[in-house]
Amino acid sequence: MATSPAIEMQALEHRYNSDPVLRSIDLTIEHGEIFGFLGHNGAGKTTAVNILTTLITPTGGNARVCGFDVVRERAEVTRCIGYLPSEVRMYPHLTAVENLEFFARLSGVEQPRKAARDTLDYLECADLGDLRVGTFSSGMRQRVGIAQAILHQPRVLFLDEPTTGLDPMGVRQLRETILRLNADLQMTVFMNTHLLSEVAKVCTTIGVLSHGELIYKDSIEATVARFPDEATLEDIYARVDAATVGDLP
Amino acid sequence: MNSTSISRIRTLAAHEYRAAVRSRILLTLLGILAVATIASVYVASVAHRSQVADYRAYKDAASASGLDRIAPSNLAPMSLLRGAFEYLQIIGAVIAVSLGYLTVQRERTNRTLPLLRSRPVTAGEQATGGLLGAAALLATIVAITAITGVICIGVIGNDWVTPSELLQLALAYLVSIVYMTGFYALGVFCSVRSRHAVNGLIAALCVLVLFVLVTPQIGDTLDADNQIPGGLFKALGMNRADETTILNHFNVYETLRTRIEWISFSQHYQRFVFAMADVKERYRPLGLGGLMTKVWTDLAWVFAAPAALIALQRRAVRTQPTMQEGATS
Numbered sequence: 314m315a316t317s318p319a320i321e322m323q324a325l326e327h328r329y330n331s332d333p334v335l336r337s338i339d340l341t342i343e344h345g346e347i348f349g350f351l352g353h354n355g356a357g358k359t360t361a362v363n364i365l366t367t368l369i370t371p372t373g374g375n376a377r378v379c380g381f382d383v384v385r386e387r388a389e390v391t392r393c394i395g396y397l398p399s400e401v402r403m404y405p406h407l408t409a410v411e412n413l414e415f416f417a418r419l420s421g422v423e424q425p426r427k428a429a430r431d432t433l434d435y436l437e438c439a440d441l442g443d444l445r446v447g448t449f450s451s452g453m454r455q456r457v458g459i460a461q462a463i464l465h466q467p468r469v470l471f472l473d474e475p476t477t478g479l480d481p482m483g484v485r486q487l488r489e490t491i492l493r494l495n496a497d498l499q500m501t502v503f504m505n506t507h508l509l510s511e512v513a514k515v516c517t518t519i520g521v522l523s524h525g526e527l528i529y530k531d532s533i534e535a536t537v538a539r540f541p542d543e544a545t546l547e548d549i550y551a552r553v554d555a556a557t558v559g560d561l562p
Numbered sequence: 563m564n565s566t567s568i569s570r571i572r573t574l575a576a577h578e579y580r581a582a583v584r585s586r587i588l589l590t591l592l593g594i595l596a597v598a599t600i601a602s603v604y605v606a607s608v609a610h611r612s613q614v615a616d617y618r619a620y621k622d623a624a625s626a627s628g629l630d631r632i633a634p635s636n637l638a639p640m641s642l643l644r645g646a647f648e649y650l651q652i653i654g655a656v657i658a659v660s661l662g663y664l665t666v667q668r669e670r671t672n673r674t675l676p677l678l679r680s681r682p683v684t685a686g687e688q689a690t691g692g693l694l695g696a697a698a699l700l701a702t703i704v705a706i707t708a709i710t711g712v713i714c715i716g717v718i719g720n721d722w723v724t725p726s727e728l729l730q731l732a733l734a735y736l737v738s739i740v741y742m743t744g745f746y747a748l749g750v751f752c753s754v755r756s757r758h759a760v761n762g763l764i765a766a767l768c769v770l771v772l773f774v775l776v777t778p779q780i781g782d783t784l785d786a787d788n789q790i791p792g793g794l795f796k797a798l799g800m801n802r803a804d805e806t807t808i809l810n811h812f813n814v815y816e817t818l819r820t821r822i823e824w825i826s827f828s829q830h831y832q833r834f835v836f837a838m839a840d841v842k843e844r845y846r847p848l849g850l851g852g853l854m855t856k857v858w859t860d861l862a863w864v865f866a867a868p869a870a871l872i873a874l875q876r877r878a879v880r881t882q883p884t885m886q887e888g889a890t891s
Contacts, residue, residue, distance in 0.1 A: 368884040403672060403674060406584050420682065
């Protein structure tokens with residue numbers, strides 16, 4: 314399956330009732346990339362992630378993850394992905410390790426308890442292991458949420474607004490974690506985010522979604538070279554978001 | 563179904579069981595059931611103890627006076643569990659419906675459904691795991707009720723049930739688990755189908771009241787023979803044949819009344835467990851085989867209704883939207 318792209322969308326569409334949320338998206342992300350999906354609120358980023366993680370069925374087009382169709386080969390897709398929703402809660406009456414052990418069992422991980430503790434160790438938050446998730450701050454929950462997303466060592470990791478609820482140190486730690494996962498495990502990362510400063514530091518490729526249309530996609534280096542007059546990624550994003558596809562250099 | 567699927571179902575079932583026993587609402591309901599059951603069996607056992615003592619005194623006196631044929635006791639120790647079964651029928655059903663509601667509400671409140679569904683867990687496995695976990699919890703409740711009841715009868719009532727009676731009781735309690743599991747499925751179905759799970763809980767409780775309390779009551783209230791204490795026909799001094807002749811004139815009415823009563827699977831549950839627990843005197847002389855021929859239709863109803871409710875539950879869980887469509891984009 315190494316020849317298939319990590320993620321592939323072809324004419325992908327989705328409507329809520331009759332309102333189009335995604336309009337004919339064509340996008341390919343290769344293995345090992347860290348992809349930043351940018352767009353204003355309501356642009357359709359979360360819908361795209363929900364489709365790619367098999368949580369909703371697209372109303373048109375098709376999408377493949379690790380070469381598997383997200384509708385027809387749901388089981389295969391879910392075996393190769395990890396997912397962190399934008400506001401992770403988990404089971405408050407269970408400890409972090411118990412939560413992780415439960416999800417590890419469902420993913421078929423051998424020695425689930427050990428995997429849970431090892432993952433917390435890897436994320437440098439082993440001290441949270443025996444505490445109940447119900448007592449956690451949103452930042453602590455987010456870290457355990459990341460642990461549940463990676464404990465089965467998925468090939469593709471989907472992060473939906475992963476910096477939500479994190480303090481600056483948490484954001485920095487998340488950035489380092491993503492880079493480590495990508496370097497150590499060659500994990501492909503698909504990240505929805507608003508934090509452009511983080512995108513510049515972490516992502517290898519970006520895509521910009523506006524009103525359900527993919528209006529831009531390129532590597533970070535190429536993007537910076539393409540907009541030599543703009544000082545920051547934020548400036549570039551503002552220009553891309555305001556332009557139509559034909560207006561871009 | 564392969565071994566990994568079975569392993570996931572087992573994990574989901576254990577998770578359901580564990581989460582349920584940590585619910586305060588559920589523990590409160592279980593406490594009410596336990597207190598009501600123990601009080602009912604205790605009071606019945608105290609009265610039974612004196613009846614047993616009277617019979618033994620009579621037996622000793624009869625033996626001493628040289629009688630070689632002593633009338634057997636017509637005491638039925640299992641019938642002391644009548645109240646316990648009635649509580650399972652009503653409070654047990656409420657517990658099961660609440661358990662179903664809590665299953666749905668927990669995933670919604672914790673927003674864990676997307677985490678479950680983004681793993682190799684099918685909706686069928688999720689439904690089966692939840693059902694088995696709930697059934698295991700209901701079985702625990704029923705087992706505690708049964709063991710407490712039987713020990714109460716033996717220790718306080720001074721009358722231990724025999725092995726063959728124990729077999730009948732085991733059947734009655736097994737059917738109780740099936741009956742309550744049906745109500746769990748109803749709770750899940752209604753909660754999943756409602757945008758706000760609590761509305762589903764209310765709907766499920768309305769259905770419960772209809773089938774457990776209203777329908778059987780309508781059937782009873784409309785029975786001509788129930789219009790005066792002791793029975794109308796008995797009071798008029800009529801025999802069975804005359805009674806049947808009179809009732810034949812009200813055939814449509816009687817059919818309607820019977821049908822109303824029959825649609826309540828709760829009523830069928832009651833008939834079955836009462837027959838098994840010797841509550842109905844006319845069934846007492848029958849062995850297990852004889853009993854089964856009398857109450858097999860009730861048993862069929864008690865299995866058919868939960869089977870239908872479980873099918874609805876599975877369908878509801880399968881078609882349950884993982885994400886609230888349109889909530890985020």
